[in-house]
Amino acid sequence: MNRYYGYLVFLNMVVNVFVYVPQILIRERFDGAVNAILLAVPIGMLIMFIFIKSLRRYPARSLQEILDSLLPGWLSRPLAFLFASMYMMAGCITMLSIGDTSVRYISPEAPLLLAVFMFLIVVCMAAAHRSRQILFLIEMILILDVPLILFIIVKAFWNRSINWDSVAVVGMSYTHLPSWTAISGATYIFSGYTNLVVFNKAFPKPISPRWIWLFGPVGLGVLISSFAVPIGFQGADGVSDYIYPWITTSDSMRVELGFIERVLPLFLLLYAGISMGSTIVHWHVALYLVKEALPSSWSLKPAATWTIFGTFAAFTLIFAFLFNEQNISELGSGWIRLRFPCEIFLVLLVLIAALRRRRTV
């Protein structure tokens, strides 16, 4: 089962392109984004390690149970709601982002509301399933999508059009200190482990921390490619002109001898799958956080799931209706900035709970 934990983390890494991580890093490319990337790896790995280690004391428990052992109910339940709303927003932003790009590049005549709605139907259907089934699902999605995405990335690195001098120009800003936003954005890559707050129940044995160091180099590779490839293609100065630098970059590649010549459709369609997978995971986590925080007389009703998803979907659709591209991107950056402290807070809570448990047991 350990490999499913790997999928959870890896899914979060791959989806970064669609949750404004490259945009944030590129915006700050001359102001410490480079250092943010280098710092993000030890920071991300450290908190992941702490979290996994602490969680080993709570095998097959969910966050609510851990919080309840630490805090009184009037405090732990609102906290769970807070975390749930963060997860909800994560899924929501991914949906808005993929919806917006699919409207812009695939079906320009369709309204954003409809595009998002299409995704929501399948996402809600899937996120209501059991955790185990969701793990199987993301495994299938990753296995189908990642080889082709790797192909695109390898193709990008070998492309004649990539200019490493441009990347090096950005690399020369290593003297700048990274900003909070940049670090927060870069550590997003590693935050897939937080999904364990609910998925922990699906793992019969606690996750062994033996192999997690592998995520360090992998995460660094993912960060570097999602940051450097657009810069190499669009230039150190020109890259910030684009709202979706990765999509522009994928359109700048050409497969001369492939079945289709343009990479853009392939890239978007693959990422539609990845984004849906990520949203399914996030909303599943949010759903169960809310359900467990609610009194069981409410949460056991069959309508509860659909009420919760209805709320989630309503939020997303309202955002889709009210916001334009700029707002969505700002919402995404805002969320990323807020995410990091929340994540640290969560890890601290779990750590304290684990320490206390050692004392009592």
Add this chain to the structure above:
Amino acid sequence: MILRRLLTVLLAIAAAGSLNGCGFKDIDKRFFVVAMAVDPADNPDKLYKVTVKLAIPSPSERFGSNDYTIVSEETDSIAEAVRVIKSEVDKELDLGHMKAIVIGQKLVEQGNMNKLMDWFIRRRDIQNIAWIAAGNPSGKAVLDLRPHTERLPSNMLFMSFGQFGTETAYIVSEYLFDFHRRLKERGLDPLLPIIEVRDNQQVSINRSIILDKERQRIVLQALDNKVVNSFYQGIGKYDIRVDLNDGFFIIAAENCKGTFTLNTRNGKAVIHLYVRVNGIVEESTVPLSKEKLSMYERAAEQQVNKRVLSLFYKLQQAKVDPIGFGLRYRARHTGNPDQVWRDWLRLYPEAEFKVQSKVKLMSTGQIE
């Protein structure tokens, strides 16, 4: 339970479907723009003359035809022009297959390229991998060519630039996104191949324009073009004429790769250019001997050095930098990016070029 769920999904689809219904447009109801040209307007009140080349698919011709129609419009902006053209044709204009953009050379001379390119970059449906070139005498003239060998309108351009048909170092091909990058990147200047119309529905594409960030600065002739290409695309298929005392011979290079390093010593930039050529002798007016191969190589190197040096001093005088020396300087110096850039602007006009070429002859061909 299942039925109810099925019903919900169906209802959702139906609801969504009723919202939709406008994106559906069949392929035969679209006109594909295969190439577009922008020239200065003939009418002095207008800015641009925009020309689109529309492919006409023919049901009867089994293996394709190069039927096309050309529509031109003069306006102050490309977007307006496209709108007006839309009203003049009976089908939806589809820009998704626009693979060649030809800008009249006169417009490149006038400058203001950033403003011109804005529309191309902003439109989501224009391929970033469209080729961009300058047209001589005009973009429209280039579009309105009908070579007999074509099985697809403008296919000749696609084949030449795509380098799957003909492979030659004389053709510099430039993608739209690359052109935009070069317009923005400090230390890497844009270049455009020139497509010249010749008689008999032919073109020649062996010269190119080097621009500063706004307008044409210098036109490179065919020989210089090859050198730039060896640094720019690293395409082989390169030929070097080497003069001997009593005649000359031609080296056909299998590959020819130019690299450079940049040093600053005592406040002066020194740029070392390395050119490595592997090739064989393809034609000779004098008998060649296998023993003297190394001597020929030295002679060829002399030739290459001379040519490369003359080109780069020419570029330096024109204050343009299509190879990216400036970018390399920025990539090696830390500090405030603007300050670094100002330093380079001071350094470049006095930079010194040193060339080291290495020619390796594999054989003298099938005869000695």
Add this chain to the structure above:
Amino acid sequence: MSQLDQDTIQELLDSPITRSSDFVRKELHHNGAAIVLLYLRSICDDAKIQQDIVLPFYRADHIGSFQDYLRSLDSQKSSKGSSLSERIIKGEALVLSGDEVFSFAIKKTVQETVGPADVEISVVGPKQAFSEEMDININILRSRYTEPSLTFERGKLESYPKTEYSIVYDRKVVDHAVLDKIKKDLEQLRRKLVVQAAGQLARRISNVKHTLFPTVMITERPDRVVLNLSQGKVAVFVHGTPFAIVAPAVFYDFMSAMDDLYTHYWTGHFLLVLRYIGLFLNLTLASFYVGLTSYNPEFLRVQLALSIAGSRAPVPYPSYIEVVFMLLMMELLTEASIRLPRTIGSTATTVGGLILGTAATEAGLVSNIMIIIVACVAISNFVLPINEMMFAMRVMKYVFLLITTLFGVMGLVIAFIGLLVHFTRKESYGRPYLRLFKENRKVLIR
């Protein structure tokens, strides 16, 4: 053998079976002794009765030795518990002698031969299929699966008329949870319905009533059943059908042909990959055509876009009508050639496929490229080895087509993910229907 009392006799005489014209009641007298012979002529072997019962009766010195002889017979069965009339219906002959009843299974089997497998064809695998006679099927399995742990459990469905079934499993490796669930499902079936085919029973016992994708496998191949038994699965035979139901069955089972195991490693895997490609094409090709020609022609290569546009120029309908029209034609052809006698079937396909296709393009109803796509969709469907999955995917592609027609290429991706969601949620007797690595690939002794 059981004691004869008046009640059982009475029950027999009251039963409607006695009024059937094939019911035989013979009274035989010899040396002062008398026996009564009761059986159904239609399903019992007359000659055998004559040979085994009548002749010995006349040869016997006295009734005692005859009764001893009867007791020694192999075929004598003491199916206690069931009434006399039921025994007669099963094909047993009853001998009433004095106050004792002897019953013998002297059933005449109509079809003893085993036909070749013609639904699930294998190239180098075993050629024979199951028979419609349950006893023969059990015989086949016993001889192929030579393990003492192979267990049969016979039973009768509570259907009307009652159909005999038998559950087969390997006691050593079987998943008992699955076994119990299947038994329960079979017992729960209480319906006034005629069960005559394995598929019918499979549909009745599955707890999801309206499902498109099969969760139990129906196969006619003894080798597949043997393989599945060794994997701990449970097989159910229904009397009168040459198919076995095997459960649990997950998605991968429906994609594997027995030949995958019999050919070389690389060829087997090549065929498997081929099948998945076929599945993908079958599901998405028609949808891609609609999505790419009507929403996003810019994703095609320009040459292809222009040639599709050219070939579509005379077609008056939007692309999805063109596709639905041609697909419908193809479905009609397929259906027609299944139901027709084999000799006419090939004519129908030729006439339909060749002539209709050519004529439709020439008349400008559909484009050339459409014909290629429809042919490809049809052929790729036939690549799937198990019929039920083939039918399910045949239906599924219309769902994809509908969604793509409404939402374009992105809709197709969403539908595809939706299908994955459905598959991963589905379960077959507790096994996840689709996960990357199948459980229990090897024989597992529990």
